[in-house]
Amino acid sequence: MSALEWRLLPQGEVGREEGLEGGLGLSQFSSVTLTCENDSQEEASENQLLEERLLHGLGLSEESRSSSVASISCWQLGEMEVIWILGHSKAFGASTGAEGSRGEVPYLDCSTSHWPSLPVTIPGRGSSDDSIQLTDGEQEKDNRVLGIRQGMTMLPGPQPSPCSEIRLAYYIKHSSVRKGEVDREPPSQSQTLVTLGQEERRGEERRGDQRPWLQSPARFQKAQHAVAGRTAWGFSFGGRDDKFIAAEGLGWCTHDLPQHHVVLELKCNLSQGSLCGGQAGVLILVGWRKRESSVMPQMSSSRFRPKPILAGIASQLNTKMHSVKVGYLASAASRALCSSGVYCGEFMQVSACCRVHRSVTQTRFCRTAATPEETVIRVPRYMQKHIENVKLTRGKNNINTIKAGKLLIQSKDPDLNQSAGYTLGKFEQPNLCSKGWKHNKSFGDYFTINNIQAVAPFVVDDQNENVEQKVSPTFSNLHICKELVEALDKIHITHPTTVQLQTIPKALKGHNILCAAETGSGKTLSYLLPVVHRLQAEKKSEMYAGSAHKISAVVLVPSRELAEQVAAVCRTLCAPLGLLARTVGGGRGVGHIKVVLKKDHPDVLVATPGALVKALRRRFVDLSELSFFVVDEADTMFDPSFSDMLENILLHANIASDPKETRGPGHKAQLLVVGATFPGGVGEVLSQVTDLGNMVVVKSKMLHFLMPHVKQTFLKVKGADKILELHQALKLLQQERGGGAALVFCNKSATVNWLGYSLDEMGVQHARLQGEMPAAVRSGIFHSFQKGLADVLICTDIASRGLDTSRVRLVVNYDCPESHTDYIHRAGRVGRAGGVEDGEVLSFVTHPWDVELVQNIETAARRRTSLPGMESEIREPKPKVVEAEEE
Ligand SMILES: Nc1ncnc2c1ncn2[C@@H]1O[C@H](COP(=O)(O)OP(=O)(O)OP(=O)(O)O)[C@@H](O)[C@H]1O
Secondary structure, X not given: OOOOEEEEEEOOOOOOHHHHHHOOOHHHOOOEEEOXXXXXXXXXXXHHHHHHHHHHHOOOOOOOHHHOEEEEEEEEEOOEEEEEEEEEHHHHOOOOOOOOHHHHOEEEEEEOOOOOOOOOOOOOOOOOOOOOOOOOOOHHHHHHHHHHHHHOOXXXXXXXXXXXXXXXEEEEEOHHHHOOOOOOOOOOHHHEEEEEOHHHHHHHHHHHHHOHHHHOHHHHHHHHHHHOOOOOOOOOOOOOOOOOHHHHHOOOOXXXXXXXXXXXXXXXXXXXXXXXXXXXXXXXXXXXXXXOOOOOOOOOOOOOOHHHHHHHHHHHHOOEEEEEEEOOOOHHHHHHHHOOHHHHHHHHHHHHHOOOOOOOOOOOEEEOOOOHHHOOOOOOHHHHHHHHHHHHHHHHHOOOOOOOOOEEEEEOXXXXXXXXXXXXXXXXXXXXXXXXXXXXXXXXXXXXXXXOOOOXXXXXXXXXXXXXXXXXXXXXXXOOOHHHHHHHHHOOOOOOOHHHHHHHHHHHOOOOEEEEOOOOOOHHHHHHHHHHHHHHHHHHOHHHHHHOOOOOEEEEOOOHHHHHHHHHHHHHHHHHHOOOEEEEOOOOHHHHHHHHHHHHOOOEEEEOHHHHHHHHHOOOOOOOOOOEEEEOOHHHHOOHHHHHHHHHHHHHOOEOOOHHHHOOOOOOEEEEEEEOOOOOOHHHHHOOOOOHHHOEEXXXXXXXXXXXXXXXXXXXXXXXXXXXXXXXXXXXXHHOXXXXXXXXXXXXXXXXXXXXXXXXXXXXXXXXEOOOOOHHHHOOHHHHHHHOOOOEEEEOXXXXXXOOOOOEEEEEEOOOOOOHHHHHHHHOOOOOOOOOOOOEEEEEEOOHHHHHHHXXXXXXXXXXXXXXXXXXXXXXXXXXEEEOOOO
């Protein structure tokens, strides 16, 4: 038996011989192992008995054990033993104070028989002179020390050694632990809060009278006996009925308890090497508490990672872990210890090198060999499986994703690159560059999704086509009237894009259409061309002469900038045919709406929902004889902020259910719904006004995919550095990439303003556009940007939908977009049909909550799939779906 004796005394049993024996002095165990194999009946009952004795020795009642002790570890440090109890606070007396709760409070008495005669200096913040000096002002510290004082009482036994100082340190794991972040830092010296020196211990002695059991003569005798005339020293934890006393006893700052995981570490640093031949005892308690939690919380590996602490303490104490004991029902703790692949491996290293007996779930305490040499390591079967799995997974992750040729993903860490020629297997887990981006240490990291195609997928690429086989179709092939074809020629649009090829013929036939295609793929022309073509045909027909003053087509768009833009395209098409296109938007008053509708009598009205609702209320407009009803930017229009108005407007129009109803006298309006993202709720609204089953869906194959022809970079950057990065990117664009326009997206109007002022100071010329601007200021800003009067536009998402930005070469997400949809629309401002070809998107990632979106984008890029959560099927009833590439 070692000269060092650890005794675990059940409180209230102090001094009783059987209590001591029942307390199972840990030195009896050179190691303890727990097995999960099926033992014989006798062994099982013996183990049961041993376990009960140990629990008894810990002062834990049978009932409380499941919710209290999670694990107990015992290490050998030279001749010093370290016990570590990892447990729920209840183990330390944080019960409600009901009767008998004291019985649950463990009373730990560690007595040393050979305290060193030389100082065991535990450096506090510097030297041993750094004993705590409390001042009234140090409220926070005072609270903590108070907790320690209350919880810790020195045994009034023989004079403690002048050397025995104990440093109490505790540190609080903040949100990083709660969020499953790994704390890689070992407990740091700087977190030391107090050093209990001689003075404090004397103070504690005087407080001993608050703890009657400490005054037990038998107790003193026992302590004296234990130290055999040498210095004795001990301490106890917990012990008051107060709800928080146990926490205080652990040195926990009670006002921190509600929010934080708290770890207390009580350690003895023997760095001065003065222990030669001597022994000292150190108790380390590690606790974890959660407010109002009366049962052992799920200590899942993601929430609590004891291993780094274990390793940290072990390395600081320069010790070996001697044995590990895990409480009977502490499966949660063992899960935390063992189930995490990452930590388990390291944990095992620590333990394996010390020949530690591992212990896991189904535990029964049993005696094992008396010396470490004779110990047997038993690895439970499930642990073996786990290790094999980890090995397997590790092997898998080492798959080489880099092949010759162009890179799809280019990362700061070249190991994470992925070639354009490499395709991830269905069950293969991608190694994400953004994996650790929730951690602060990742600032400065970046990756790029390269453009692997030169041409946008929606452009019908005639260069690669074999001339003999196929000639690119023209608009004439689509039976568009020659005036329109000529008008398009004038603006250098000769060949239809894929979506136009698909949509125009169906629209000409009178079908109601849902058209979903990538941003910038030319959706505007895909609905305007058939509309204008048919209007001119109707106008020629004498049949509709009576309805000359009625609006024939309404195009609904979500913003007045977009209304202006669509109206401008529409005017270009209408002009040669003598048709009139006008626009009404918010912010210009009812008078303006009245003038437009009552005096101008447009054939095509491009309107925002707000303006049109006003016009309908005042009866400035009649939609009953409409021929076309177009809803552009469907996802925004069916958004709750617009959907009520949209529903209201749709009910004023007679929407056809069948192509036949769109022609002849008493015809109904053909419905065209267009968007780059298709919301799930479209069907519900539409089914109220038309037969969804008869609607034709034109859906691009690349819908909701990242654009393969646009380079997209993600940069993890601190909030304070974003402006510098932006400045750098703009400079690069102007100086090295030959200039061009840039769009800078912020999430809030206030950020737009702030950023504007900051760029002003930096001498960067720019324009600003955000929804909170007065209408008068706002009007024309986007148009002037399109015209090239400003090269930089700082804006909110108001400019992300539909606006044509053909001259934009750089999109900067100054604030990370809040959804995949927003990202698609923002990024869609570059790489547009007929626009500049080398568009780029740069996204700043600052907050942990941005990271998930980035990881989804990266995963989609690596897997070459669409972005997750963008399902947009119209559910009931199912319309006919036509894949854009099929025909
Ligand atoms: N067939 C074509 N050939 C060349 N350029 C075209 C063609 N059709 C449209 N464009 C041009 O492509 C650009 C984008 O068109 P448009 O604004 O209609 O795209 P969109 O699909 O509506 O985009 P968003 O989803 O962002 O609203 C415009 O500048 C337009 O002039």
